[in-house]
Amino acid sequence: MTDERPIGEDDLHALVDGRLTPDRQAVVDAYLRGDPGARERVEADRAGRDALRDRLAFKAREPLPSRLRVATLLAERRRRLRRAATGVAAGVALTLLGGAAGWSAHAWLAGTPGSRAGGPEMAAVVANALRAHRTYAVEIAHPVEVPGSQEAHLVQWLSKRLGRPLRAPDLQGSGYRLVGGRLLPAGSGPAAQFMYEDPAGARLTVYVETGTAAETAFRFAQGEGVSAFSWIEDGFSYVVAGGLARDPLLAVAEAIYRQNVEPRRGQAPL
């Protein structure tokens, strides 16, 4: 069956571009046999298109320069993220740790007297949070299980699995957008990880685990290019980790703390 719609300008372009169905093309070809003006136009457009393709073809045939290879770009991205992580804070923290090669949560806590509430359990929490940070912050295809565009669903799901109402901190004020979150295995049950990203693609994670009722002050830890602040508050252990220097990371930790504490003091629902 032939297509009897009247021939339009779009048909002529689709003919030039080879995008007509065979039936339609037969109709358009028949029409052009009776309209030399239109035929000439189609031929001129084809010639123009072919000339443009010919003139540009050389560029697509050139071998890829190494700076445009995906492997090069990925290596450069990893190097950049690592470099961003090793700023001023690196020197400071390593000095505090007495030049310890590498870092472990135990070593850090052992050197922090008077921290009963943040004892070995908290060290394990921090170690787990940092492992999760290192695993997922570099992930390209699947950094999160549930994207930030489904924040309500994400928070509801994680709250249900942790057994307590949670919220995803709003870090827009610090320049970080919520990428999303995921559920993680932890010591005594599941933990939640929220991931954030700044416009340059630098990521930080907020790790939340239910734990003891005791509260602690912020504690700083750092190693292998990742800095972390941890604290316990209202029965949740929090660890915020990222490749930032100490002070900007502290500002983020304080922003999270304020968001958690202020609604409670104001009797607002969590």
Add this chain to the structure above:
Amino acid sequence: MSELAALLEPHIPALRRYAWALLRDDAAADDLVQDCLERAIARWHLRRRDGSLKAWLFTIQRNLFLNGLRQRTRRGAHLGLDALENAPSDEPPPDGGMGARDVLAGLALLPEEQRSVLLLVGVEDMSYGEAAEVLGIPVGTVMSRLSRARERMRAYLDTGRPAGLRRVK
């Protein structure tokens, strides 16, 4: 991460060709492609898996190109964006009237939106739907831009001047 390379690298030659056609400068074109690929890698988790990867990459690259134009405009004279995008590039057409006219010179006389539609549809073999996605316009608008662009290109190849540009007296 060879999966990422396997998905991205087949598109790089076409991205380089499109970038070069817009910029006509080897180093600037590869800078644009590199920016595009870096952005694509950083935003990889945000792409729609059911969408066209090719259209997504070209959209990123064209938006970066337009942002670059805007920045150059802001640094330079106080031209509006429209004035800039719709102005023909400053490349002089080859001497009209003799011999074959260079199709690239004719392309350079078109506003960016018409250049892009000719390149995406005619050179990069995009469907009208994909071109509409890259340009952020409805398919009907792609068709009317294509029509205007081809009309002007025909006139240029025929007379050395694009249709719709008045001769300066």
